[in-house]
Amino acid sequence: METVTATVRGLTPVACPPVKRRPSDYPPPVNVREFVAEPQAADDERIDVGVLFVGGGPAGLAGAIRLGQLLADDPATAEQLGEVPIALVDKGRVAGAHLLSGAVVNPSALRDLLPDTPIEQLPSYGPVKRESVYFMRERHGIRIPTPPPFHNKGNWIFSLSRLTRWMGERAEELGAFVQPETTALRLLVADGAVRGVQTAPMGLDRAGNAPSGAANFLKQLAHEAIDSGADMFVATGNHNLGPIEIYDSPGRGKRAIFYGLGNFFWSDVQEQLPADLFARNRKLLEETWQDPDKATAYDLTAPLNKSYFAHAFTFQSVIAEVRFKGNQLSEVALHPVELGYGDRLTTSGIPRLVADEGTAREILGQIVTQTARFGLPELDLRYSGTGGTIIPRR
Numbered sequence: 549m550e551t552v553t554a555t556v557r558g559l560t561p562v563a564c565p566p567v568k569r570r571p572s573d574y575p576p577p578v579n580v581r582e583f584v585a586e587p588q589a590a591d592d593e594r595i596d597v598g599v600l601f602v603g604g605g606p607a608g609l610a611g612a613i614r615l616g617q618l619l620a621d622d623p624a625t626a627e628q629l630g631e632v633p634i635a636l637v638d639k640g641r642v643a644g645a646h647l648l649s650g651a652v653v654n655p656s657a658l659r660d661l662l663p664d665t666p667i668e669q670l671p672s673y674g675p676v677k678r679e680s681v682y683f684m685r686e687r688h689g690i691r692i693p694t695p696p697p698f699h700n701k702g703n704w705i706f707s708l709s710r711l712t713r714w715m716g717e718r719a720e721e722l723g724a725f726v727q728p729e730t731t732a733l734r735l736l737v738a739d740g741a742v743r744g745v746q747t748a749p750m751g752l753d754r755a756g757n758a759p760s761g762a763a764n765f766l767k768q769l770a771h772e773a774i775d776s777g778a779d780m781f782v783a784t785g786n787h788n789l790g791p792i793e794i795y796d797s798p799g800r801g802k803r804a805i806f807y808g809l810g811n812f813f814w815s816d817v818q819e820q821l822p823a824d825l826f827a828r829n830r831k832l833l834e835e836t837w838q839d840p841d842k843a844t845a846y847d848l849t850a851p852l853n854k855s856y857f858a859h860a861f862t863f864q865s866v867i868a869e870v871r872f873k874g875n876q877l878s879e880v881a882l883h884p885v886e887l888g889y890g891d892r893l894t895t896s897g898i899p900r901l902v903a904d905e906g907t908a909r910e911i912l913g914q915i916v917t918q919t920a921r922f923g924l925p926e927l928d929l930r931y932s933g934t935g936g937t938i939i940p941r942r
């Protein structure tokens with residue numbers, strides 16, 4: 549039988565079993581169609597960009613930064629790449645949020661990428677000062693001379709997550725549009741050329757529905773709060789309307805629990821915008837806004853942000869009016885509210901009472917569905933015009 553021996557000077561050779569199988573011998577079944585498709589989305593569901601980087605790790609961000617540097621010196625090419633010459637999407641809440649490595653980094657690539665930034669100005673934990681390598685036995689470790697490939701002289705210590713957040717800011721300063729919380733799902737290919745990526749829907753469960761809006765522990769917490777004297781329990785969490793429960797508390801009677809009232813207003817504050825955003829987007833403004841000189845940052849970013857607010861249910865809520873008679877819950881009146889789904893960012897996000905019956909029923913219907921999905925008793929909900937009333941069952 550073939551054997552391999554590992555030897556370290558001064559130690560007894562260890563016999564390793566021969567390698568018989570490797571993980572690469574068992575590739576998972578892959579259907580290419582799952583990952584590659586033809587572009588289909590309608591124009592208004594598409595963001596046209598010049599160059600798109602998928603993934604805000606060191607590689608994607610270094611690419612975005614380098615391209616930003618090159619385009620800064622070549623405005624004609626930047627112009628050809630359209631309103632958003634460089635874009636980057638990452639799954640994490642910010643670029644770098646998914647990177648866990650505490651890395652010892654050879655800084656030469658960072659020096660090449662950012663020649664004007666001394667390595668000391670990067671968010672590091674300083675240079676490697678000393679290193680030791682141990683050969684670990686069951687009860688003790690033996691310090692051995694550092695093998696040449698393990699030498700870290702000249703390397704620096706980083707949290708990769710902190711480094712990539714910092715790189716994300718540099719990329720944005722150079723004009724890249726960094727879109728977090730966005731997962732690229734499929735590569736879109738037409739006529740043999742890559743046309744873009746399809747992104748995964750956000751905020752939906754596996755079946756494509758709005759999530760139930762309530763964590764399971766919340767039910768026990770709500771019941772205990774009411775048993776302990778609360779007259780009502782109101783929670784919020786997911787960006788959608790959640791279940792309502794009329795809870796019969798032993799000795800106290802019925803009380804209302806709102807497991808999630810969705811969004812009552814939207815305010816998307818763009819904290820970091822490139823200084824030349826107005827100049828670069830003037831053409832876009834002239835096409836979409838009558839008076840570009842009076843435009844706000846919202847106007848500039850609205851067309852880019854459309855996919856972020858992709859679901860109508862994140863723009864719907866209710867005002868709940870809880871009425872008591874003789875210290876007992878008598879009814880809960882629900883007044884549906886909508887926040888201007890599909891409007892421009894300057895006008896959307898502001899709550900208005902729903903004026904048409906169809907939309908009102910759709911919004912109240914969400915509460916009914918979510919209540920059933922959370923396994924709660926059916927609500928006695930009576931629709932009337934553009935509102936509804938829940939009457940506690942006797």
Ligand SMILES: Cc1cc2nc3c(=O)[nH]c(=O)nc-3n(C[C@H](O)[C@H](O)[C@H](O)COP(=O)(O)OP(=O)(O)OC[C@H]3O[C@@H](n4cnc5c(N)ncnc54)[C@H](O)[C@@H]3O)c2cc1C
Pocket residue numbers: 602603604605606607608637638639640643644645646647648649650651652653654708730731732733
């Ligand atoms: C535990 C550990 C320790 C390490 N230690 C060191 C070290 O000491 N020194 C060193 O130099 N290197 C180290 N490395 C290696 C180093 O981390 C990688 O080489 C480097 O991170 C690779 O960069 P990348 O940009 O190619 O990919 P990644 O860093 O993996 O970044 C990929 C990014 O893409 C995002 N992403 C993935 N799929 C999608 C999608 N479908 N849509 C949108 N976004 C997506 C992810 O969220 C992630 O932010 C270590 C790695 C690990 C795991």
